[in-house]
Amino acid sequence: MRKFLLAATAAALVQLGLVGAAGANTLRYASAGDIYGLDPHSMTDSFSINFLLHVYEPLVRYNKELKIEPALAVSWEVVKPDVIRYKLRQGVKFHDGSDFTADDVVMSLMRATDDKSPIKGNLPALKSAETVDDYTVDLHLSGPTPLLNNYLTNIAIFDAQWLEKNGAVKPVNAELGEEGYTTTHANGTGPFKLESRRPDAQTVLVANEAWWEKPEHNLTKVVHTPISSDATRVAALLSGEVDIITPSPLQDAKRIAGSPGTKVLESPGLRTIMMNFNMRDKLVDGNVEGNPFRDVRVRKAVYQAINMDLVRDKIMRGKSRNAGMQIAPEVPGFDEKLNRRFPYDPAAAKALLTEAGYPNGFQFNMNCPNDAYVNDEEVCQAMTAMLAQVGLNAKLVTEARTLHFKKAQEGQTDMFMIGWATLPMLDGFSVLSAMLHSPEDKLGTWNPGDYKNAKVDELTKKIDVELDEAKRRQMMIEAFGITEEEVAWLPLHQQPLSWAVRDNVEVVQTADDLLRLWYTRIK
Amino acid sequence: MLVFLVRRLLQAVMVMLAVAFIAFLMFRYLGDPVNNIVSQDATQEQREEVRKRLRLDDPLILQYGRFVVNAAQGDFGVSYRNSRPVSALLAERFPATAELVLVAAILSLALGIPLGIYTALKPRGVLSQGLQILSLVGISLPTFVTGILLILVFSVWLGWLPSFGRGDVIDIGWWWTGFLTATGLKALILPSFMLCLFQLTLIMRLVRAEMLEVLRADYIKFARARGLRNRTIHFRHALKNTLIPVVTIFGLQLGGLIAFAIITETVFQWPGMGALFIQAVNFTDVPVMAAYLVMVSLLFVIINTSVDLLYNVIDPRLRTDQTRATGRGA
Numbered sequence: 001m002r003k004f005l006l007a008a009t010a011a012a013l014v015q016l017g018l019v020g021a022a023g024a025n026t027l028r029y030a031s032a033g034d035i036y037g038l039d040p041h042s043m044t045d046s047f048s049i050n051f052l053l054h055v056y057e058p059l060v061r062y063n064k065e066l067k068i069e070p071a072l073a074v075s076w077e078v079v080k081p082d083v084i085r086y087k088l089r090q091g092v093k094f095h096d097g098s099d100f101t102a103d104d105v106v107m108s109l110m111r112a113t114d115d116k117s118p119i120k121g122n123l124p125a126l127k128s129a130e131t132v133d134d135y136t137v138d139l140h141l142s143g144p145t146p147l148l149n150n151y152l153t154n155i156a157i158f159d160a161q162w163l164e165k166n167g168a169v170k171p172v173n174a175e176l177g178e179e180g181y182t183t184t185h186a187n188g189t190g191p192f193k194l195e196s197r198r199p200d201a202q203t204v205l206v207a208n209e210a211w212w213e214k215p216e217h218n219l220t221k222v223v224h225t226p227i228s229s230d231a232t233r234v235a236a237l238l239s240g241e242v243d244i245i246t247p248s249p250l251q252d253a254k255r256i257a258g259s260p261g262t263k264v265l266e267s268p269g270l271r272t273i274m275m276n277f278n279m280r281d282k283l284v285d286g287n288v289e290g291n292p293f294r295d296v297r298v299r300k301a302v303y304q305a306i307n308m309d310l311v312r313d314k315i316m317r318g319k320s321r322n323a324g325m326q327i328a329p330e331v332p333g334f335d336e337k338l339n340r341r342f343p344y345d346p347a348a349a350k351a352l353l354t355e356a357g358y359p360n361g362f363q364f365n366m367n368c369p370n371d372a373y374v375n376d377e378e379v380c381q382a383m384t385a386m387l388a389q390v391g392l393n394a395k396l397v398t399e400a401r402t403l404h405f406k407k408a409q410e411g412q413t414d415m416f417m418i419g420w421a422t423l424p425m426l427d428g429f430s431v432l433s434a435m436l437h438s439p440e441d442k443l444g445t446w447n448p449g450d451y452k453n454a455k456v457d458e459l460t461k462k463i464d465v466e467l468d469e470a471k472r473r474q475m476m477i478e479a480f481g482i483t484e485e486e487v488a489w490l491p492l493h494q495q496p497l498s499w500a501v502r503d504n505v506e507v508v509q510t511a512d513d514l515l516r517l518w519y520t521r522i523k
Numbered sequence: 524m525l526v527f528l529v530r531r532l533l534q535a536v537m538v539m540l541a542v543a544f545i546a547f548l549m550f551r552y553l554g555d556p557v558n559n560i561v562s563q564d565a566t567q568e569q570r571e572e573v574r575k576r577l578r579l580d581d582p583l584i585l586q587y588g589r590f591v592v593n594a595a596q597g598d599f600g601v602s603y604r605n606s607r608p609v610s611a612l613l614a615e616r617f618p619a620t621a622e623l624v625l626v627a628a629i630l631s632l633a634l635g636i637p638l639g640i641y642t643a644l645k646p647r648g649v650l651s652q653g654l655q656i657l658s659l660v661g662i663s664l665p666t667f668v669t670g671i672l673l674i675l676v677f678s679v680w681l682g683w684l685p686s687f688g689r690g691d692v693i694d695i696g697w698w699w700t701g702f703l704t705a706t707g708l709k710a711l712i713l714p715s716f717m718l719c720l721f722q723l724t725l726i727m728r729l730v731r732a733e734m735l736e737v738l739r740a741d742y743i744k745f746a747r748a749r750g751l752r753n754r755t756i757h758f759r760h761a762l763k764n765t766l767i768p769v770v771t772i773f774g775l776q777l778g779g780l781i782a783f784a785i786i787t788e789t790v791f792q793w794p795g796m797g798a799l800f801i802q803a804v805n806f807t808d809v810p811v812m813a814a815y816l817v818m819v820s821l822l823f824v825i826i827n828t829s830v831d832l833l834y835n836v837i838d839p840r841l842r843t844d845q846t847r848a849t850g851r852g853a
Contacts, residue, residue, distance in 0.1 A: 030687075036604055036605055036606070037605055037606055121562060121565050121566070121569055122562065172606055199615065200798060200799065200802070201619075202688070225792065227687050228801070228802075229790050231674070232792060239682055241686060400554060401554075401558075402555060402806075402807045403553070403555075405558045406558060434564040445567060446563075446564065
């Protein structure tokens with residue numbers, strides 16, 4: 001009898017434990033990795049920054065359609081091309097109760113763009129910020145900056161007094177070996193407050209009752225756990241221990257969809273996967289004189305030798321979206337006409353190679369990551385086989401991303417794979433400035449293949465400072481038209497986003513693969 | 524005795540220096556941490572700046588030297604990923620790993636020894652045969668497969684046990700424990716079982732083999748002839764002599780438990796040092812990797828030394844040998 005009682009008590013405790021963990025409107029959220037720390041100014045990882053932007057807020061933010069909307073700023077106007085005035089929201093309070101004013105904005109922006117700040121590249125044009133009155137701030141820029149608001153979506157606003165009180169006015173200086181106060185503490189204005197955090201185990205947020213906006217979400221608490229193993233993450237969802245997982249592995253989609261109480265959310269993401277061509281004087285690992293890739297016919301032959309429909313249907317399980325452009329449809333600069341791919345046509349590819357003087361093809365090396373994108377290695381293996389059919393011998397090397405991107409950037413490859421989501425900028429200019437402009441100063445940082453076109457360079461520089469949005473887009477489309485005609489890069493597809501949730505959870509899945517909990521509801 | 528300890532201490536230092544050196548040689552093949560630190564479209568200038576700040580361009584030997592000098596003063600540097608001192612990160616993760624390994628070690632002994640005895644005493648029993656087959660499975664299946672199977676059965680199908688994490692934990696000073704809550708104890712079951720499975724089967728098979736051997740020995744026959752009860756023979760005479768090799772193997776395997784904890788912690792998202800290490804490898808977080816490897820090598824030396832000391836306690840014959848040997852050495 002006593003044994004039985006003991007067992008019964010234990011069982012009851014177990015039950016209590018399980019029920020207590022769930023609670024009313026608690027969202028249990030598991031992602032593949034943990035945030036790096038609590039200071040959104042100390043890292044460039046977009047997952048971490050997005051998570052922290054539930055606690056802290058930016059001046060402007062992206063909405064469900066990834067359009068910019070007011071957050072801590074209510075309106076903005078161009079005073080001069082290089083001075084923008086922001087009107088701030090009144091009556092906003094930080095989680096510790098202090099008021100939000102212009103001083104907070106000025107100090108936060110200066111902190112983010114400090115010489116020692118790891119994220120100063122996220123707000124490149126800012127020279128200084130000045131208080132006009134308690135709720136007005138002027139931003140002085142180095143020149144006209146059409147994408148200023150896009151940059152600002154990623155810059156969290158801190159409380160100036162709180163920073164001063166805790167000796168954190170300057171960004172965390174990691175080299176000194178000191179632990180920054182802001183790495184382990186948080187005080188923002190956002191829809192959620194930090195309740196507790198154990199790195200790599202659990203971060204708990206609670207709803208901010210005093211938030212300035214009438215919440216669309218109905219959550220009272222968010223418990224975030226990183227679960228790095230795919231299988232465990234899926235198991236945690238299926239066993240009812242978590243309510244949402246990001247990402248949900250593609251190969252488990254059927255199983256999750258087939259299980260009672262869970263469903264999979266899939267949509268094409270922003271990240272466009274593409275291949276770069278080495279257009280320098282010589283191939284890294286070739287068997288012919290010079291560099292055949294300098295000839296547009298050869299690049300086009302490679303393009304037309306690759307059957308992306310097959311890749312989509314067989315490798316990506318029908319979930320990817322083939323791309324003709326280097327940017328996704330959500331990104332400004334996109335054009336439906338330009339997004340049409342050159343047709344798959346091995347015969348035409350062979351003809352082009354013959355025309356260019358390589359009837360028997362040639363050899364070159366091709367580098368792909370094996371842990372960076374969805375099925376990245378498989379896609380590259382398939383491409384190698386397809387290229388072989390037109391006589392091209394691509395020597396494939398696949399390796400971890402830390403090795404891959406180093407080699408790619410140092411120009412040790414003839415063709416390499418990269419995915420580009422244009423974040424945090426969310427604009428076609430990101431691709432033009434980093435991947436298509438010829439390498440020069442801050443431009444062309446991801447153009448190791450050395451693609452050069454004077455007209456594209458000229459357009460890119462104009463786009464950088466054009467404040468008229470319609471004109472700017474027109475110029476972007478013109479520039480992309482040129483680079484596609486010249487097959488500057490080989491775009492492949494947008495890889496699918498895949499999340500999975502319990503049936504009672506309503507979330508908005510935006511193409512940038514970031515979960516915005518202030519739109520999340522539990523039924 | 525003192526000489527023995529001092530010698531071991533010197534050995535430990537050498538081992539740690541060597542491990543750190545080999546680690547630094549290998550880090551070069553892990554790739555470039557800079558790409559993980561800056562944003563994707565960072566300029567060359569920004570990359571160079573980070574590289575300079577982290578002194579990644581220094582020759583290998585200089586980086587190694589700096590690490591050793593700082594480590595000797597207890598400073599393991601700052602994690603590239605978390606911007607926090609590595610020593611703080613490791614201290615924070617240590618309790619989780621320690622509790623997991625402790626439970627796994629106890630489980631492997633508490634289950635392995637009785638099962639080994641049982642299968643030795645009843646070698647032809649159906650249960651014994653079954654256990655033998657199961658132990659083969661346990662010894663040959665990769666641990667991550669067993670881990671995922673355990674999750675599938677006990678978390679997804681039966682819903683009895685959690686599939687990840689430590690459950691509710693309680694802070695006691697800097698230590699945080701899962702031993703004091705129901706969810707914490709439940710969370711320990713699957714990972715510790717997965718971790719101990721290999722050791723458990725090894726110990727069981729070892730005890731069985733040794734026991735069978737001992738039971739054939741003359742002094743057991745003599746004991747039987749004396750008319751001693753079976754229980755006395757088995758547990759007082761046979762078992763004691765079985766345990767010496769078990770201690771050796773267990774000691775060696777304890778290090779293995781800490782090493783295998785990396786896999787267990789990854790599968791069960793156990794927030795311990797192993798998970799931290801894997802994360803560091805993915806990020807090329809050199810300071811964390813180096814500190815972890817050095818620490819684990821220190822643990823190995825400590826465990827092996829303790830095992831050697833334990834021999835002396837268990838086996839009187841070794842004790843005299845040892846004293847004679849050290850006596851000569853001194």
